[in-house]
Amino acid sequence: MRKLFRFMVAWPLAVLTAIALSLPALAAPPKDTFVMAKDISDIITLDPAEVFEFSGGEVIANIYDKLMMFEPENLTTLVGGVAESWDISADGKTIVFAIRPGMTFHSGNPVTAADVVYSLRRVVKLSKTPSFIITQFGWTPENVDSLVVVDGDKAKITITEEFSPALVLNALSAGIASIVDMKEVMAHEVDGDMGYAWLKTNSAGSGPFVLKTWKANELVTLEANPSYRHGAPGVKRVIIRHIAEPSAQRLMIEKGDVDLARDLTPDQIVGISGNDELKIQADPKAALIYMAANAADPILGNPKVAEALRYLVDYEGMANSFLKGQFQVHQAAWPSGLWGAYNETPFTMNIEKAKALLAEAGYPDGFEIRMDTLNSSPYPQIAQSVQATLAKAGITASITTAEGKTLWPMYRAQKHQLILAQWSPDYTDPHSNIDAFAHNPDNRPEAKLTGVLAWRNAWADDAMNAKVVAARNELDLGKREMLYHEIQKDLQVSSPYVVMFQQTEQSAVRKEVDGYVSGATFDLIFYRNITK
Amino acid sequence: MLTLVLTFVGLTAVTFTIGRVMPADPVLAVIGDRAPQSAYDRVYLEMGLDRPIYEQYGRYLNELAHGDLGKSIMTSQPVLEDIKRFFPATLELATIATLMGIFIGVPMGVLAAVNQGRLIDHVVRILGLIGYSIPVFWLGMVALLIFYGNLGWVAGPGRIDVYYNGIVDTITGFILIDAALAKEWDIFWNAVSHLILPATLLGAFALAYIARMTRSFMLDQLNQEYILTARVKGAGEGAVIWRHAFRNVLVQLITIIGLTYASLLEGSVLTETVFSWPGIGQYITTSLFNADMSAVLGGTVVVGTCFVGINMLSDMLYKLVDPRARS
Numbered sequence A: 001m002r003k004l005f006r007f008m009v010a011w012p013l014a015v016l017t018a019i020a021l022s023l024p025a026l027a028a029p030p031k032d033t034f035v036m037a038k039d040i041s042d043i044i045t046l047d048p049a050e051v052f053e054f055s056g057g058e059v060i061a062n063i064y065d066k067l068m069m070f071e072p073e074n075l076t077t078l079v080g081g082v083a084e085s086w087d088i089s090a091d092g093k094t095i096v097f098a099i100r101p102g103m104t105f106h107s108g109n110p111v112t113a114a115d116v117v118y119s120l121r122r123v124v125k126l127s128k129t130p131s132f133i134i135t136q137f138g139w140t141p142e143n144v145d146s147l148v149v150v151d152g153d154k155a156k157i158t159i160t161e162e163f164s165p166a167l168v169l170n171a172l173s174a175g176i177a178s179i180v181d182m183k184e185v186m187a188h189e190v191d192g193d194m195g196y197a198w199l200k201t202n203s204a205g206s207g208p209f210v211l212k213t214w215k216a217n218e219l220v221t222l223e224a225n226p227s228y229r230h231g232a233p234g235v236k237r238v239i240i241r242h243i244a245e246p247s248a249q250r251l252m253i254e255k256g257d258v259d260l261a262r263d264l265t266p267d268q269i270v271g272i273s274g275n276d277e278l279k280i281q282a283d284p285k286a287a288l289i290y291m292a293a294n295a296a297d298p299i300l301g302n303p304k305v306a307e308a309l310r311y312l313v314d315y316e317g318m319a320n321s322f323l324k325g326q327f328q329v330h331q332a333a334w335p336s337g338l339w340g341a342y343n344e345t346p347f348t349m350n351i352e353k354a355k356a357l358l359a360e361a362g363y364p365d366g367f368e369i370r371m372d373t374l375n376s377s378p379y380p381q382i383a384q385s386v387q388a389t390l391a392k393a394g395i396t397a398s399i400t401t402a403e404g405k406t407l408w409p410m411y412r413a414q415k416h417q418l419i420l421a422q423w424s425p426d427y428t429d430p431h432s433n434i435d436a437f438a439h440n441p442d443n444r445p446e447a448k449l450t451g452v453l454a455w456r457n458a459w460a461d462d463a464m465n466a467k468v469v470a471a472r473n474e475l476d477l478g479k480r481e482m483l484y485h486e487i488q489k490d491l492q493v494s495s496p497y498v499v500m501f502q503q504t505e506q507s508a509v510r511k512e513v514d515g516y517v518s519g520a521t522f523d524l525i526f527y528r529n530i531t532k
Numbered sequence B: 001m002l003t004l005v006l007t008f009v010g011l012t013a014v015t016f017t018i019g020r021v022m023p024a025d026p027v028l029a030v031i032g033d034r035a036p037q038s039a040y041d042r043v044y045l046e047m048g049l050d051r052p053i054y055e056q057y058g059r060y061l062n063e064l065a066h067g068d069l070g071k072s073i074m075t076s077q078p079v080l081e082d083i084k085r086f087f088p089a090t091l092e093l094a095t096i097a098t099l100m101g102i103f104i105g106v107p108m109g110v111l112a113a114v115n116q117g118r119l120i121d122h123v124v125r126i127l128g129l130i131g132y133s134i135p136v137f138w139l140g141m142v143a144l145l146i147f148y149g150n151l152g153w154v155a156g157p158g159r160i161d162v163y164y165n166g167i168v169d170t171i172t173g174f175i176l177i178d179a180a181l182a183k184e185w186d187i188f189w190n191a192v193s194h195l196i197l198p199a200t201l202l203g204a205f206a207l208a209y210i211a212r213m214t215r216s217f218m219l220d221q222l223n224q225e226y227i228l229t230a231r232v233k234g235a236g237e238g239a240v241i242w243r244h245a246f247r248n249v250l251v252q253l254i255t256i257i258g259l260t261y262a263s264l265l266e267g268s269v270l271t272e273t274v275f276s277w278p279g280i281g282q283y284i285t286t287s288l289f290n291a292d293m294s295a296v297l298g299g300t301v302v303v304g305t306c307f308v309g310i311n312m313l314s315d316m317l318y319k320l321v322d323p324r325a326r327s
Helices: A002-022 A054-061 A113-126 A129-135 A165-171 A182-187 A246-255 A266-272 A303-310 A315-319 A351-361 A379-392 A404-412 A431-438 A462-473 A477-493 B002-021 B026-031 B037-046 B053-065 B079-114 B119-133 B136-150 B175-181 B185-222 B225-232 B237-265 B269-274 B280-289 B293-321
Strands: A033-038 A068-071 A074-080 A083-088 A094-099 A148-151 A154-158 A209-215 A219-224 A237-242 A278-293 A327-329 A368-374 A396-402 A418-423 A497-510
Touching: A033 A246, A074 A083, A094 A113, A094 A165, A113 A129, A113 A148, A113 A154, A113 A182, A246 A266, A246 A497, A246 B136, A266 A278, A266 A497, A278 A303, A278 A379, A303 A351, A303 A497, A315 A327, A315 A379, A315 A497, A368 A379, A368 A404, A379 A396, A379 A418, A396 A404, A404 A418, A404 B026, A418 A431, A431 A462, A431 A477, A462 A477, B002 B053, B002 B293, B026 B037, B079 B119, B079 B185, B079 B237, B079 B280, B079 B293, B119 B185, B136 B185, B136 B269, B175 B185, B185 B237, B185 B269, B225 B237, B237 B293, B269 B280, B280 B293
Parallel strands: A033 A237, A368 A396, A368 A418
Antiparallel strands: A068 A074, A083 A094, A094 A154, A148 A154, A209 A219, A219 A237, A278 A418, A278 A497, A327 A497
């Protein structure tokens, strides 16, 4: 027996211990290197003309200066990035940008109006998904050469559609308005691809960091640009490690192997709250969780049913339990904290009222319905809570969960009944969300406006369409904001949406780390002020 | 050779068909869910998805025959390059785990068989059962918590500390070998420190299976008449066990060791996820979730090659250990 113990337990343990103890001491990240743990499996490209994923968008926001920008020191005021100043014509259709003098790209090339024009034309000509953010101004691959031009040492853009210049400037602060180094990119052009194949995995910007490495599903390494226009960043290197498992992230931040962990669950955040070496940073995000009812469905198409659904969600119950700290109740289509937000929350769970509405709609005993959602947390939990509250009004909901790549094709094909999903704006103007939620100029199935939420839910309202266009075109900012408030209020009264929550991102940060700024969208996450 | 070709054709045909009929949309993997229909239609045509499935498959086979595995949507790299990066990580882990399985599991199994019904046997059987039935995901997290989180004996998730990344040139793709070749011993020991926990866990899994099977094979042999004859002739117990019984279980053992190794090479997705190990299992799974079919097919071809290769190796080893197989 002793022999057996020696053989099977003592011996392997001794070897393991000996190896472990003989290993060199494991070092914490050096002072000049900032290491972040995050699930970065969504990065599929780092070309600013194509990036539309959260992690990729965040990375390029730290590599490129955009034409217009929000800076980490003030996340609410739109200022010039590569543009030093701009002149808007009286009709609001032409904007001339003066280029900030003395700026250089990472390559050492000066930043010029030609680079600005090239970058915008490139987005339009490559026609990747996020290009709609600027092609909505009327730019096409055919006409962009005459509408986006170099004017002396300035860049001049002309829009052909009616748009408020405030909206245009805001859209030019999105990732697609990143200014790329024309000479560098063209030097890597293959078969007229405008450097697309190369820029997917390389960088040519003028921002605070330079891309050193992107190894998909492994890490991203950024090196500081010491000659950045605002001065050298606080750390020499930023490393984003792909750690998909939140429990592993927690262990690593507690051990000091990473400086910041981005994907901890609410209970893990509670678990580390007593740790003196860590602090919790809570940043409001623009992501909204909403439920939508397909108006093409004979039951859900009844406005009374849609209204009843809004009273059949336990908003506070969820926000105070499994969503605590990471989602706040928000019931309007544009998130809180951004210009144009509407923060009224008129709905609370009210079973009796919902039952009365269902009776008015002709369903006093409820009905059976399918609810689709994503299979990642917190969607299944929210779906279960909604399922339970729907049941109280007699509605039997069956939940189906799926990966996004399976769920979205079904949503785009209008094949859902109820769907629980998430939406984040593409840029920080309310038009970004309102256009998707409320504007459906052609409700015919064959119109296939698959990118528009209103179309996906087969819902169109002529009066609403007119309001969206009026708000989009309004030159007076005060009036414009009022219009957006009105639209959001109307959507709460009559629409297929039950907007429920707005996300707050809770990150665990090592005590010694300062200056990590995480704004509402991925364009507003900044590493350059980080110190440790 | 014909069997080999047919195996590959069958493997790729099934994977290809599954990829095309599953509900995940490869076009959305490229353009995202918000893209307008015009962008969708353009990419749909670019990817050749409008062609009949047999034509798409034929084109894929043709490219495969020319060594082109296509390009991954997820990583923006040729699939072959991805495999060169991800596969060695799995190979490194699986090889060490299998070696542990052989050098600890086989003697454990023999010991149990020889002492059938006694305490040793029960202990080995229970250990085997535990090793085989505890979810590796849970075991991985607990092991990380104890050995990395509390004791600090080993390094945490990942193949290597991030600061060492890119210092050693990639020659073989195996960090241990590359670091040793570059004489970067700090990096070598750092890699060992990262490897030890996932390899031990996978090793425990391999060991449990191999020990259980070894025990069972040995018991079969030990109950044969020739063993009784050997004992009657006065052969020592060591000779009976190792020279007579054990040599006769070698063929079966090679088979199950080969299968264990091949299944570990397939990639242990859960272990790779817990330990943030950039291996082939995680690569194939993530690609599948993202409808990145070139990557899935490329990964499947590699795993298939491993299976076939290991089978061929097993056949060769049979001939080595069993004179009957030589004829």
